[in-house]
Amino acid sequence: xxxxxxxxxxxxxxxxxxxxxxxxxxxxxxxxxxxxxxxxxxxxxxxxxxxxxxxxxxxxxxxxxxxxxxxxxxxxxxxxxxxxxxxxxxxxxxxxxxxxxxxxxxxxxxxxxxxxxxxxxxxxxxxxxxxxxxxxxxxxxxxxxxxxxxxxxxxxxxxxxxxxxxxxxxxxxxxxxxxxxxxxxxxxxxxxxxxxxxxxxxxxxxxxxxxxxxxxxxxxxxxxxxxxxxxxxxxxxxxxxxxxxxxxxxxxxxxxxxxxxxxxxxxxxxxxxxxxxxxxxxxxxxxxxxxxxxxxxxxxxxxxxxxxxxxxxxxxxxxxxxxxxxxxxxxxxxxxxxxxxxxxxxxxxxxxx
Ligand code: NAP
Ligand code: G4F
Numbered sequence: 192x193x194x195x196x197x198x199x200x201x202x203x204x205x206x207x208x209x210x211x212x213x214x215x216x217x218x219x220x221x222x223x224x225x226x227x228x229x230x231x232x233x234x235x236x237x238x239x240x241x242x243x244x245x246x247x248x249x250x251x252x253x254x255x256x257x258x259x260x261x262x263x264x265x266x267x268x269x270x271x272x273x274x275x276x277x278x279x280x281x282x283x284x285x286x287x288x289x290x291x292x293x294x295x296x297x298x299x300x301x302x303x304x305x306x307x308x309x310x311x312x313x314x315x316x317x318x319x320x321x322x323x324x325x326x327x328x329x330x331x332x333x334x335x336x337x338x339x340x341x342x343x344x345x346x347x348x349x350x351x352x353x354x355x356x357x358x359x360x361x362x363x364x365x366x367x368x369x370x371x372x373x374x375x376x377x378x379x380x381x382x383x384x385x386x387x388x389x390x391x392x393x394x395x396x397x398x399x400x401x402x403x404x405x406x407x408x409x410x411x412x413x414x415x416x417x418x419x420x421x422x423x424x425x426x427x428x429x430x431x432x433x434x435x436x437x438x439x440x441x442x443x444x445x446x447x448x449x450x451x452x453x454x455x456x457x458x459x460x461x462x463x464x465x466x467x468x469x470x471x472x473x474x475x476x477x478x479x480x481x482x483x484x485x486x487x488x489x490x491x492x493x494x495x496x497x498x499x500x501x502x503x504x505x506x507x508x509x510x511x512x513x514x515x516x517x518x519x520x521x522x523x524x525x526x527x528x529x530x531x532x533x534x535x536x537x538x539x540x541x542x543x544x
Pocket of ligand 1: 208
């Protein structure tokens with residue numbers, strides 16, 4: 192039997208990393224992931240696919256590393272010898288990037304350069320051919336120059352996060368042009384799931400709705416309800432990442448549903464699904480506004496549809512229902528524990544986001 196293809200994922204413990212790892216394992220890959228050392232376990236999203244390293248030939252292997260530490264990336268590449276590298280690692284919260292501009296830029300811009308350089312040197316030293324995926328973002332469009340946004344729409348970034356992503360994107364294109372690296376940028380519009388971090392607005396809304404429904408919370412504090420986003424399902428979007436790396440030629444692709452709705456409309460959908468009224472429960476808090484906002488994003492994924500044969504399977508209504516149901520179930524478990532006298536963890540850590 193031929194050797195299984197191998198992939199290395201930075202950011203494997205995040206939302207997308209976990210879906211991508213599942214997807215690649217199901218395709219028969221041996222998957223290697225870069226994991227940061229943390230004082231508490233940070234592998235909750237991949238625990239269900241974890242394989243004991245003491246087992247013979249585990250197909251999921253984790254390596255301690257950090258995208259800002261090039262030595263750890265070189266070590267992971269040397270062990271994994273991957274055919275495909277997916278660069279998903281980032282401080283990915285736009286609002287937080289205004290508070291942490293330098294470390295955000297280090298993880299995204301310098302981190303991407305570290306991995307590109309490590310891959311380039313690894314190819315030279317081993318003769319291996321590596322295909323590289325860069326997690327670019329619709330946030331790069333910022334103050335949008337046209338609607339819908341496509342691959343040719345200029346970038347006008349509005350946050351430290353987006354500025355760093357533009358640099359990472361340009362570096363990836365440069366390594367393709369200068370060194371012939373098979374490198375692709377996926378310009379992904381917002382994509383969500385029950386595994387979404389709890390401080391992104393969709394998940395913040397579905398968490399609140401579930402907890403309010405069961406009497407664990409009374410209200411939810413949000414910022415700009417008029418912002419519009421093109422929201423899809425993360426499980427669909429990791430398939431597009433993989434498809435990009437299976438083409439004959441590298442390229443950059445917008446990945447989006449083509450439909451945009453406001454935060455308010457998303458909130459109304461979720462609350463109505465759980466039999467609640469959004470307007471009765473939502474409160475404004477200026478701390479969730481950003482110093483510079485991206486008001487509206489809507490993608491045109493025609494190129495991905497035509498060249499990759501990719502299309503989304505999950506509408507924003509489906510997404511609101513599936514996330515709402517998952518967080519109602521989570522709230523049920525929290526209530527059971529609370530009713531049994533367990534101390535529930537404080538949620539104030541989410542204060543600024
Ligand atoms: P996420 O859930 O926040 O995951 C980010 C991942 O990056 C986590 O595994 C995190 O590790 C890791 N990471 C952060 N800093 C790191 C560092 N210094 N070294 C190594 N790893 C580090 O983000 P996501 O939603 O899965 O997004 C994945 C990528 O796509 C990100 O680059 C994001 O910017 C980009 N993107 C996301 C969207 C979206 O809508 N989700 C859209 C466009 C682009 P810990 O678990 O240890 O924190
Ligand atoms: O859910 P968000 O924090 O996502 P945002 O800023 O669009 O960024 C996400 O998508 C990008 C792709 O375009 C990724 F690159 C990035 O990594 C991340 O995954 O905010 C969405 C909108 C914003 O306009 C924000 O101002 O919701 C608005 N919003 C209103 N109230 C809020 C809140 N956002 C958050 N996080 N928290 C609020 O209370």
